[in-house]
Amino acid sequence: MPKRVLVTGASGFVGGHLVTRFAAEPSVAVRGAVRVKLEGDDSRRIAVGEINGDTDWSEALQGQHVIVHTAARAHIMDDAAADPLTEFRRVNVGGTLNLARQAAAAGVGRFVFISSIKVNGEQTTSGQWFTADDVPAPEDPYGISKREAEEGLQKIAEETGLEVVIIRPPLVYGPGVKGNFANMTKLIAKGFPLPLGAIHNKRSLVALDNLIDLIINCIDNPAAANEVFLVSDGEDLSTSELLRCVGKAMGQPARLLPVPAKLLQFGATVLGKKALAQRLLGSLQVEIYRTREVLGWEPPVSVAEGLKRCFKTNQDG
Template sequence: MIGLHGRFAISKRILLTGATGFVGQALLAELARRGHAIVATSRHAQQLAGAERCIQITDLNGDIDWQQALLGIDVVIHAAARVHVLHDQAADPLAEFRRANVDGTLSLARQAAEAGVRRFVFISSIKVLGEQTRLGIPFRPDNVPRPVDPYGISKREAEDGLLTLAAETGMEAVVVRPPLIYGPGVKGNFANLIKLVERGLPLPLGAIHNKRSLVGIGNLVDLIIRCLDHPAAGNQVFFASDDEDLSTTELMRGVAEAMGKPARLVPVPAGMLQIGATLLGKKAMAQRLLGSLQVDISKTRELLRWTPPYTVQEGLRYCFESSNRLAGR
């Protein structure tokens, strides 16, 4: 699916970090398809299809020497990060997130600027702004950041440092903030929704009237690649989404349809579910299922002349068609 709508541009030399991650794998494949020369980094020593050269980075931090990786590089896409952990066992989670996501990011960016890299594209997160929005009042790129967890705090601090560095050095920084990302091989909250549908049990999610923004991996990759050389992208912050917000009920039905399974959703009032979840100590889970989190991508559409190339329905079908092919089903 990724690439059907892509436009080929002048080939660039790109350093892609986190090339074996969920986003990184999709980016690597599409960048290679478009003819770019890619230096890829990953946690494991391995050759990656589509990469000209691969570099092992086992621990993202501020002490890494990136000099050899940055030779001749035009653009850095920084997708590597210490990601959100539901049950973090670190003694000081914020310190660990800062070490990887702030120190590691800014050290790479400083060395990139010194090496003459023209643009640094940073994959951030909507968590920089917070965990939820009021229904119908989406986040906008100029909203004041209010992260509530160590991951979001670290991403905000990295963004601030990058934009300051860009002003000091002349290297352009581009920040992309995606909400929940879905696609083949997705993990986390979206994978949990898939498991619920696969079990085929009745679920009390048939009357949820929230709205949440999502972004399919094909749309996110297309936007990131647009940010590589668009003249209006420099030193800007952009939101990514499918531009089609869904309620949890609508999303569950869409997932079931894409999987070819029935959606057994029982219409239970959201207030009752909230009370039950609170009594069971599942308040955070209830917030993800019942609350809203919307983003306004009008700036992305207007400044970059970008429209999501894939609908939610296409993104969900791609998610499960690709997974079924990989599983031999």
Template sequence: MILVTGATGFVGRALCERLKGHDALRIAVRNPIAGAWAEPSDVVQAALDPAQDWRPALEGITTIVHCAARVHVMNDDAADPLREFRRINVDGTLRLATQAAEAGAGRFVFISSIKVNGESTVPGRPFTAQQAPAPIDPYGVSKWEAEQQLRKLSAETGMELVIIRPVLVYGPGVKANFLNMMNWLYKGAPLPLGAIHNKRSLVSLDNLVDLIVTCIDHPRAANETFLVSDGEDLSTTELLQRMSQALGKQPRLLPVPAWMLETAAKFAGKQSIAQRLCGSLQVDISHTRERLGWTPPVSVDAALRKTAQHFLEQQKQ
């Protein structure tokens, strides 16, 4: 039987939709009302908290897919963000995993983050699953610390651990910066991003979910770490052009050199935004492909079209 945490989140909900009809699926949600789309008998209310008692939810569970987390936010209002990330993402996760091992679960699939590897790469030198982690922000640090604690627990108990580090995930219903990008393109706003020659890896929701499902029971996934992307890296300019095409819009991209944008951002105190728009972040998924015999089933353009279709449907409401 499979337990999915964070089942009403962006990734968790899509995963549960994929597993719908599975005769051995249980979901964990913070808010029982938010989980009403599932069968009531398969929903448990539980918070990712160091004090949470997971034992009732873990009865009969053989595999946990842990999607729940305190996620990265742009303007964190916590007094001590790192402490709060650690409380939820490290201590809360370890509480769940420890009780899962005690309950006899055989595998724990942990949805981590590429932020464990770092924030940027040199073009042509992508992150790999084997290189030393170098997290920078509190979210990335908490995910790395959680990985280390889970590895220790796995070694002590024999419960198999699978770690998946996604890059930026997009798909129908995506929020935050990706949604802002679509809004700009839809409205025809002129954007000074027509001459950006970086390279960034992305992963569509469908491709990430497909990998997670593969890792639920693949024998060669045990005790491995996998990076995941669509397998095609895009510059910011290319992404805007192809997203515009998916939206049926003509992009208005001004060819402002990246160095000018970075200089302006520095004076405005927005270096992090410039880094995401102008910097590179690539991952090498060859280990994922070779170890699991896995290939991203959905192309970038198909995934962008699906994302755009959902966005356009929302505009009509």
């Protein structure tokens, strides 16, 4: 009998690809939860409306064994909300905990929560890595909301017996990725020179296929129950190295100018772009030793292969 898995956020970047992957797995019967079901959507999708503390999940939860909760109010660089933390809490905390309580009541056995490395913090110092055992230190509203959701889930697990698995990814890249990563690739594709040729930071990231492989592992691995896992490709790159790898994968060499990092930092501060500069110039390294040891898991895809797959669709077209 196949394991019945409900994936929330099935129209999103991670959730959409996860549903497609599960649909090809004979051992899984997948159902994808979306806010609104569009004409032409297949029968595996079910509409649940807006996700918050009042969402009714009863129909979507019928007969499900596992929930993979990818739906969230995503991180926004220049958030225009009057009170961003309240908005993040409404979806990421209220919506998540409401779903978990209803899942426990419906007899769901496991809840896999896609959190964020931002729960650990915004950056690491040279030679240090974030670990799953670190004291959480979120700094922005998104990270705070994800941490509060984790805490609430762990409490629900204690009270109900629902198994909770928390996964904290760093930047996820793959076909259809958006945000700063997509913006950078567009500039490279146009041959635009970037002043990032002398950046010697180290950053972890994770290929979409690696994240999905870990999620699949956590669906029924007994060792995953009530644990927190960090995930990455297992290869840390500087911003300069990453852009060169992106260019190679795209078949369009990156044009990088060797501007000193301190000068870039000063310019970003003057322009009010400190957060963006932190992502480009600062380090954020993730240690996945514990994920490997506890789950017996290894990232199946290298950075080079992950980037190749990221751009394969565009190249084929």
